[in-house]
Amino acid sequence: MSVTDVNQPRETISRRPEASKIPPWAWDAWRIVSSVAVTLLGLLALTFFIGRMLPIDPVIAIVGEQADASTYDMVYKQLGLDKPLYVQFLYFMGDMLRGEFGNALFTGNKVSADLMRVFPATIELATIAITIGVFVGIPIGVLAAVYRGSPIDHFARIIGLLGYSVPTFWSGLMGLVLFYAILGWVGGPGRLDVFYIDIVDRVTGLLLVDALIAGEWEVFQNAVSHIVLPASILSFNAIAFISRLTRSFMLAQLSQEYILAARVKGLSKWKVIRKHAFRNIAVQLLTIVALAYAILLEGAVVTETVFAWPGFGRYLVSGLLAGDMNAVLACVLIVGIIFVSINLICDLLYRILDPRTK
Numbered sequence: 001m002s003v004t005d006v007n008q009p010r011e012t013i014s015r016r017p018e019a020s021k022i023p024p025w026a027w028d029a030w031r032i033v034s035s036v037a038v039t040l041l042g043l044l045a046l047t048f049f050i051g052r053m054l055p056i057d058p059v060i061a062i063v064g065e066q067a068d069a070s071t072y073d074m075v076y077k078q079l080g081l082d083k084p085l086y087v088q089f090l091y092f093m094g095d096m097l098r099g100e101f102g103n104a105l106f107t108g109n110k111v112s113a114d115l116m117r118v119f120p121a122t123i124e125l126a127t128i129a130i131t132i133g134v135f136v137g138i139p140i141g142v143l144a145a146v147y148r149g150s151p152i153d154h155f156a157r158i159i160g161l162l163g164y165s166v167p168t169f170w171s172g173l174m175g176l177v178l179f180y181a182i183l184g185w186v187g188g189p190g191r192l193d194v195f196y197i198d199i200v201d202r203v204t205g206l207l208l209v210d211a212l213i214a215g216e217w218e219v220f221q222n223a224v225s226h227i228v229l230p231a232s233i234l235s236f237n238a239i240a241f242i243s244r245l246t247r248s249f250m251l252a253q254l255s256q257e258y259i260l261a262a263r264v265k266g267l268s269k270w271k272v273i274r275k276h277a278f279r280n281i282a283v284q285l286l287t288i289v290a291l292a293y294a295i296l297l298e299g300a301v302v303t304e305t306v307f308a309w310p311g312f313g314r315y316l317v318s319g320l321l322a323g324d325m326n327a328v329l330a331c332v333l334i335v336g337i338i339f340v341s342i343n344l345i346c347d348l349l350y351r352i353l354d355p356r357t358k
Contacts (some may be wrong), residue, residue: 120205133238141246163240186225
């Protein structure tokens with residue numbers, strides 16, 4: 001065999017990558033799009049079949065238990081329940097992709113219109129709660145790791161224990177009794193006092209923002225007095241979650257050899273912590289904060305029920321109590337979309353904050 005024959009396969013192999021003209025970013029975009037599509041399709045299927053398995057008859061929920069057989073059969077056919085299950089799923093998937101969730105039985109409005117009305121209240125509450133969680137939880141976690149075994153560390157552990165163990169409904173009720181009924185420091189249930197309702201025009205649905213846009217400072221102050229207690233109660237779990245994991249991440253970094261090398265070079269303790277240790281856990285903290293925010297958005301059910309907060313969680317509870325599957329399935333789907341969207345955003349931010357992920 002000649003030298004040319006031996007080298008021939010290598011030349012052929014070396015030309016193969018040149019034949020592929022698809023850039024890497026196109027493969028990444030296709031991977032993300034296909035992953036999101038498969039996830040949402042699975043979520044639609046899971047939501048549909050859970051709705052069909054629940055022991056709730058949507059026809060009875062509409063016509064009532066006293067309706068005659070002819071009325072029942074008419075509504076049964078109008079809902080498409082007489083068709084095969086796969087046909088029902090195709091109709092359901094088409095309606096969901098168009099944002100058509102049907103009508104809510106307990107409000108009489110379209111579910112999509114109800115969600116547009118109640119969801120901003122939950123976004124406002126969860127955003128303030130996660131802000132409190134970040135600005136309180138991260139410093140507590142960092143200090144607990146730096147001063148390991150100190151009273152600050154023990155305080156952080158107690159906060160974490162209470163945040164995971166104290167029921168939200170109990171802390172909410174005790175907060176209302178103490179800070180509203182006894183001390184009078186905060187507003188009561190709801191987003192506003194009755195006197196201030198409908199003074200501010202709805203622009204964004206975020207009451208604090210709408211009050212600032214309208215220049216209604218009294219409405220803004222009243223809204224702040226109402227939101228501060230439920231946001232603080234809701235943020236307690238986030239503080240425990242974020243501080244505990246921040247402490248674990250910081251302890252792992254502070255035990256690395258590069259921290260000792262930086263101190264030997266003459267850098268101050270807090271400069272090493274700020275510029276080296278904390279920077280290396282930034283990507284991990286991004287994941288934790290995003291996950292905590294998603295949990296707050298879908299987990300505000302108890303808090304909104306205790307404080308009569310007209311948000312997404314209370315709407316979901318009302319739909320469950322009324323047996324309204326249109327509202328319940330729409331809420332379940334929205335929760336799934338929230339988690340998928342936040343995970344996708346985190347995946348994109350990783351590439352910006354950490355070049356190694358590219």
